[in-house]
Amino acid sequence: MKSGFSYSLITIALLQADLANAQHDGTDTIEQIIVTASRSAKANTDLALSVGSVSKEVIRNDNAQHVSESLETIPGVLLNQLSGGQGHNAAIRMPINYGGYTLYLQDNVPLQSAAFYNHNALWWASTNSSTSRLEVIKGAGTSLYGSGAVAATVNVLSAPVENSVNEFATTFGEHGYNRFNGALTHHWSEQNGVRVSAAYLDNDGWREHSSVKKSEFNVLHEFAIDNKHSLKTSLIASQLDQQMLDALEGDEFEADPTQSGLSQNVLNIDPRRDTNYLRLSAEYQYDDAEFYASVIPYLRYRSNDYIATWQPNMPNVESTVRTLGLLVLSNFQHHSNFETTVGIDIERSEGEAYSYQPTTTTPPGKTPITYPEGHIFYHDTTRYTGISPYIQHIGHINEQLSYAIGARYDHNQYDFDNHRPVYDDDGFNNRSIPSRSDTFKHLSPKASLNYKLQDNASMYIRYASAIRLPTTSEMYHLKTKETSAQLSALREETSDTYEIGYKANIDNLSIEAAYYIMDVNDAIVTAYDDLMSSYRTNAGEVRHQGFEFGAHYTLDASWSVAFAYSQSKHEFGHYIQDQNRQDRDEKDFTGKSLQMAPEYVANVRLNHTSQRFDGLQVTAELKSIGDYWMDAANTEKYDGYTIANIKVNYQLSDALKLHARIANLTDKKYALQAEKRYGRERIQPGAPQTAYLGLSYTF
Secondary structure, eight states, X not given: OOTHHHHHHHHHHHHHHHHHHHHHTTOOOOOOEEOTTTTSOEEGXXXXXXXXXXXXXXXXXXXXXXXXXXXXXXXXXXXXXXXGSSOEEEEESSOSBOSSOEEEEETTEESSOGGGOOTTGGGGSOOSTTEEEEEEEESSOOTTOOTTTXXXXXXXXXXXXXXXXXXXXXXXXXXXXXXXEEXXXXXXXXXXXXXEEEEEEEEOOSSTTOOEEXXXXXXXXXXXXXXXXXXXXXXXEEEEEEEOOOOBOHHHHHHOTTSOSOOHHHHHHOOEEEEEEEEEEEEEEEEOSSEEEEEEEEEEEEEEEEEOTTSTTOOEEEEEEEEEEEEEEEEEEEETTEEEEEEEEEEEEEEEEEEEOOSOBOOOSSSOOOBOTTOEEEEEEEEEEEEEEEEEEEEESSSSEEEEEEEEEEEEEEEEEEOSOOBSOOSSSOBBOOOEEEEEEEEEEEEEEEEEEETTEEEEEXXXXXXEOOOHHHHHSBOOSOHHHHHHHOOOEEEEEEEEEEEEEOSSEEEEEEEEEEEXXXXXXXXXXXXXXXXXXXEEEEEEEEEEEEEEEEOSSSEEEEEEEEEXXXXXXXXXXXXXXXXXXXXXXXXXXXXXXXXXXXXEEEEEEOSSSTXXXXXXXXXXXXXXXXXXXXXXXXXXXXEEEEEEEEEOSSSEEEEEEEESTTOOOOEEEEEEETTEEEEEEOOOOEEEEEEEEEO
């Protein structure tokens, strides 16, 4: 790491001195409340975790085109909004990646199954005007969370049904951007209320063939049976229709970053992605002074149909996943200084996958191959069963020092049912395997110490183990003739996180700092057999380490500044690319940096609340990404980028608010992400300067 690490440590020391002076002067303390860690509200200084949050005020003032724009105000959080659409990938304590290292929740319930992971999970979250908070646990989560909670847990929290306030809002922008959203709330009594919210997005897109249409609908009903018993029922539904496009090569990006990256023949097909989502859940809560219980049954359905434009033959892929799940948690207060949480997560999912060739095509290549229309690549059903009991205990050694210990046992079973004949090669290097079952078992321990320096400041140290399951696609959609032994040997990835951190909250200043080391073992990578066919195997060891720092400082009634910064290093502990390939030499990347791993990620916001013009609030934002290697061989670097945004909110009356923003204020031409695969550049261009304007009306 470079000198930025030392500068950040100096900054912490200075802020700690400022904090001590403020406390000496008798400044009132404030608390930041976190829900995700335990499914109950706790002050962040009581948690031995690196956890960040985004308030309802920030979410509403951002009026973001994508929820990632608000999430990136949390230190160490980077989510790339791919091609200006609703898709995304993540880089939280990881390089920019598409793997299942991040667990996505809405109201504490997973948005998807780990066995059928999709990196675009946030397009299924309901993020309209009913959203009140975003929370991110960085690193392996608590015992409450299983597969996927390796690098982060992201939770979208809906606002409670508190009062009968209705809202309608609209936003218009360049490139045919139109968004309408609203919410209606009705109270039958103080104990019984319902909110219905919805949103519709229509965006032509700034790149060719990148239009998006998205509809979402959300119903939340809350019923307090008495002072101890309550019931909350939630329905989330959405539909997304998005045109497909591809990354650009370097010369294409320089010539015209707005092009689709697709040939005219492919554009004639009009490749699109169509995904539908539905989730129905109900939470029963019992809460008294010494015992708390939560029971959440849920039903979930999603479909995802698309043409894989990144594959040379452009196959059509259709998939559905149906889930029945149950989350049960109980918390016992043994004494004022001790509490124990026990619970179990149960999931039963059934996923169907079908892929075929939509049109006859002959992709260019050294040896052209013609794919006939109607050829089926795979057609199968996989049933996934996950049973995960867990326990978490918190105790206080004295008034200042507390500990937390816990463990989670994950038992996961895949039952694969192949609807195709069994064969070694379909003529296009695809293998169809017999129906089979596979089981994965893992115990993930957690332990931490938290030391309260004052009521509003703490230091912590923690260790946490976590797992990532291989997906059904990695398990069963194979391209090798020597599958049996390889498939039986495929294991879940495991990780160990070691972390030390510091937090403080006072009236005008909140700060959080963390240093972490995360070792990922048995990383699932692509290898090759003697016939040069690819398969997935556990062959990688990776170390991720870094420093995260965040601060929010209120100078006076008019000015405040928010700073989010992370500096990281991601290296191969062991990895050999092209192992066993006859057409390429093996490359040992041990000790090299992972590709697409920015040296730093920074977000700075200067907020101004006008004292002259009542109701006027302005935010100036700088977002900066450090340089990184574009390939695992570390032969070429991308310099990163820095862009500026400005956001204006003006409360015209008690009911009417005007909002405006300009993204990429200087119209900088930049790559949102850049990588190199086997000598070919793949660039996702960043959006140009774009203006948005809208109104919201509360009644």
